[in-house]
Amino acid sequence: MTHPLLQSLFDETERRPLSVTELTAQVRASLESRFRSVWVEGEISNFKIAASGHWYFTIKDEFSQLRASCFRTANRAIRFKPSDGLQVRARGRLTVYEPRGDYELMVEGLDPVGAGALRVAFEQLRERLAAEGLFDEELKRPLPIFPRRVGIVTSPSGAAIRDILHVLTRRTRTVHILLAPTRVQGEGAGAEISGAIELLNEHHAQALIEGRADDAVDVIIVARGGGSTEDLWAFNDELVARAIARSRIPVISGVGHETDYTIADFAADVRAATPSAAAEIVAEREDDLDLHVHTLTRDMMRAVRESITMARVRVQDAAMSQGFDDVRARLRDAMRLADGAAHRLESLINRAAQTARKRVDAVACRLSPARLTSRVAEARTRFAVLTAARDAAVQSLLDMHGARLAVGVASLDALSPLAVLGRGYALAEDEDGKLLRDAGRVEINDVVQLRLARGRLHCRVLETEKSPDV
Numbered sequence: 001m002t003h004p005l006l007q008s009l010f011d012e013t014e015r016r017p018l019s020v021t022e023l024t025a026q027v028r029a030s031l032e033s034r035f036r037s038v039w040v041e042g043e044i045s046n047f048k049i050a051a052s053g054h055w056y057f058t059i060k061d062e063f064s065q066l067r068a069s070c071f072r073t074a075n076r077a078i079r080f081k082p083s084d085g086l087q088v089r090a091r092g093r094l095t096v097y098e099p100r101g102d103y104e105l106m107v108e109g110l111d112p113v114g115a116g117a118l119r120v121a122f123e124q125l126r127e128r129l130a131a132e133g134l135f136d137e138e139l140k141r142p143l144p145i146f147p148r149r150v151g152i153v154t155s156p157s158g159a160a161i162r163d164i165l166h167v168l169t170r171r172t173r174t175v176h177i178l179l180a181p182t183r184v185q186g187e188g189a190g191a192e193i194s195g196a197i198e199l200l201n202e203h204h205a206q207a208l209i210e211g212r213a214d215d216a217v218d219v220i221i222v223a224r225g226g227g228s229t230e231d232l233w234a235f236n237d238e239l240v241a242r243a244i245a246r247s248r249i250p251v252i253s254g255v256g257h258e259t260d261y262t263i264a265d266f267a268a269d270v271r272a273a274t275p276s277a278a279a280e281i282v283a284e285r286e287d288d289l290d291l292h293v294h295t296l297t298r299d300m301m302r303a304v305r306e307s308i309t310m311a312r313v314r315v316q317d318a319a320m321s322q323g324f325d326d327v328r329a330r331l332r333d334a335m336r337l338a339d340g341a342a343h344r345l346e347s348l349i350n351r352a353a354q355t356a357r358k359r360v361d362a363v364a365c366r367l368s369p370a371r372l373t374s375r376v377a378e379a380r381t382r383f384a385v386l387t388a389a390r391d392a393a394v395q396s397l398l399d400m401h402g403a404r405l406a407v408g409v410a411s412l413d414a415l416s417p418l419a420v421l422g423r424g425y426a427l428a429e430d431e432d433g434k435l436l437r438d439a440g441r442v443e444i445n446d447v448v449q450l451r452l453a454r455g456r457l458h459c460r461v462l463e464t465e466k467s468p469d470v
Contacts, residue, residue: 021098028096031103035094040066040105041113044086057082059090059105068092070107078110079238080121087113118229122236125263129238134245135266141250143270147218147282149176151200151249153193156181160223160254160275167279175282178203178217183234184224190237193222197243197251204249219282220247222264223254223275235262244268254278313437316427331408338401345397349390356383427451439464 018026042059049055053072058065068090070078082088091109096102112121129135150168154160156179168175180196183189200217207215222244224235234240235255244251244267253268254275265271272278360379428436429449442448442461450457 020101024096024098024101027103028098031094031096037091037093038105039089039091041089042066042087044082044088045084047082047084055082055107059088067097067102067104068107069104070110074108075110079125079236080112081124082110083120086120089113118233122263125236125238125241126266129241129263129267134241139245140269143250143252143281144218147175148214149178149217150282151178151180151204151217151220152223153180153182153196153200153220154223154275155184158184159225160184163225163274163276164221164223164254164279167276168283171280171283185227185231185234189234190239193234194237194239194243197222197240197247201247201249217249220249220251221254221272221275221278221282222251222268223278224256225275226257226260232256232260232262235264237263240264241267252278252281316435328412331405331412334408335405338405342394342398342401346394349394353383353387353390356386426457439466 040059042061042065045058045060045065047055047057053075055070055075057068057070059068060066070092089111090105090107092105092107094103095106097104112118133139152161152164154164161179165177168177178200180200182192182196184193197220200220203215204217207213207217222235222240224232232255235253241263244253244264250270251268252270252272253262253264254272254277255262255264256274258273270281272281360376360383363375427450429451430436430442431447431449433449436442436448442464444461444464446461448459448461450459
């Protein structure tokens with residue numbers, strides 16, 4: 001039996017040496033076939049960015065190191081900028097850089113490891129987007145005063161949607177909800193969230209184009225319940241921030257708990273501490289309106305009561321003033337003048353009638369019987385006409401003065417304090433004859449005069465009770 005080692009001495013193929021290029025190519029093919037996709041975790045060192053945009057760095061641990069490259073087409077999708085000292089998890093394929101014979105990892109994906117690395121990635125993205133002006137206050141859109149339809153971007157099975165529905169159902173009666181379901185964590189969740197925001201904007205634009213204003217979306221809530229930094233990382237995705245900034249609809253971010261901050265919070269028009277707080281912001285305007293209407297109604301009723309009280313005081317003051325006595329005296333004078341004028345007018349008319357009658361009789365004596373009869377008839381006719389005119393004029397004057405007198409009497413009676421007293425009211429005066437309007441002005445055992453419709457009462461105060469302010 002021939003020994004393999006001895007046989008190889010006579011094998012021409014085995015004895016032919018490989019060139020360095022051939023050997024390197026075979027090693028490369030073997031590595032790329034064996035390690036097509038591999039995850040490597042370690043610390044970044046010697047990080048450099050080439051003019052072409054490619055990244056070159058070393059991944060090392062306590063005992064070894066591995067050269068790594070990340071081409072520009074791949075590093076565009078990486079959500080943070082690596083730096084020396086960061087602990088990362090790299091995904092890629094092994095290959096050999098043939099000119100130097102070095103093997104290296106061609107990185108296709110890179111994720112930070114640990115909360116510190118995530119914080120660095122968060123700060124880097126926040127600073128870069130802020131430098132672009134994505135978070136400027138001038139870009140913030142005002143929230144609608146009375147939103148009718150609210151778009152919600154969240155998981156349909158999470159606690160956030162239940163909290164939001166509970167608040168809106170309890171505090172509003174007019175808000176309708178349009179849910180855009182999406183995943184809120186895990187690989188690709190950021191892209192789904194941004195897509196849901198864009199879908200709500202498309203629905204809003206289409207509703208306005210078709211004249212369906214009631215179907216338009218007034219505000220969007222992007223929400224998720226609490227969790228770790230890794231759980232909330234989808235809302236730190238650059239795609240989500242840019243989708244919020246592009247939204248034509250105001251966006252409220254309600255992600256995590258009060259102490260949690262995400263990139264979505266900075267890009268949104270309003271940041272809410274929790275999903276429930278986001279729903280409270282939507283509902284508070286309706287509560288504010290109810291409170292405002294209630295306050296206005298209460299203030300109006302108070303003002304009306306105060307106006308009535310002040311008017312009543314002014315009427316009472318006027319009723320007790322000298323002016324009413326002057327008005328009554330003037331009315332009595334007017335009535336006497338009217339009566340005198342009517343009497344004088346009637347006397348003048350009677351004297352005129354008697355004079356006319358005497359003239360008719362004198363003329364009748366001078367006329368012949370036939371003409372006398374004719375003239376008498378004519379005179380009687382004229383006399384009847386004049387008498388009727390006289391009676392009509394007298395009656396008209398009497399009616400006119402009577403109507404004026406009735407109006408004056410009614411006005412005087414309406415304003416007369418005696419009429420008020422006649423309805424059972426009384427006027428209270430102190431010992432000096434001044435009106436009392438406040439129980440606080442009298443003390444126990446003070447003498448008080450009560451003026452009634454008929455007579456007065458002299459009373460002594462045994463107890464006072466102050467009324468509360470109206």
